[in-house]
Amino acid sequence: MNKQVYATKQSMTQTFVEGKRIPLTVLTVDPHVVISSKTIEKDGYEATVLGIGNKKKANKPMSGFLKKIGVGVTPKIIREIDEVTTEINLAEILVPGAIVNVTALSKGKGTAGVMKRWGFAGGPRTHGQSDRGRAPGSIARGTTPGRVVKGKHMAGHMGDVNVTVENLKIHSFDAEKGILQITGAIPGARGAVTKITIK
8 A cells, every 4th residue: 555645734723632732734635646657667666656636737847748648637746656556545545543754845944053053052141252152163173183074063054954753643634625634743834745654
């Protein structure tokens, strides 16, 4: 059975279970249609190509791709999954109570300093150090190795990376309306495409 589906993040809400408040993320799940497949003979690996949702018009590269594989509709999203399958039944996959991992592109936060980006403590606020409050401090050692090592935590671009949150639970799924509720918060802004992997 396929263990990957794709959904669009909408908003957050909450519910109460035995008097305990549970945060929920609401997503919409469009129909998943198999539009093509990859084979070892032709592509060197096996996979299934899914078309998710529909939109009115495709751009030129997408039109060419859809014409090449002989698909009449224009899906909103095209994704590959590792499993080889001919049909996707969302109601069988998104079962309430199932444990899932959710992957999405996190919100971009622009250029951030070391305190916001990495949680640095900053410098002293006293003894005349008026300009060191949010500075990183020393970034390298002396003669050996005599350079800043790769991967050093410094100021720079923050967010806008793929983030996976593990071991969340499906609270409910309305197959007719395509409304999925998952316990907890997931990465990304409203409208973010999220990959849901059933464990």
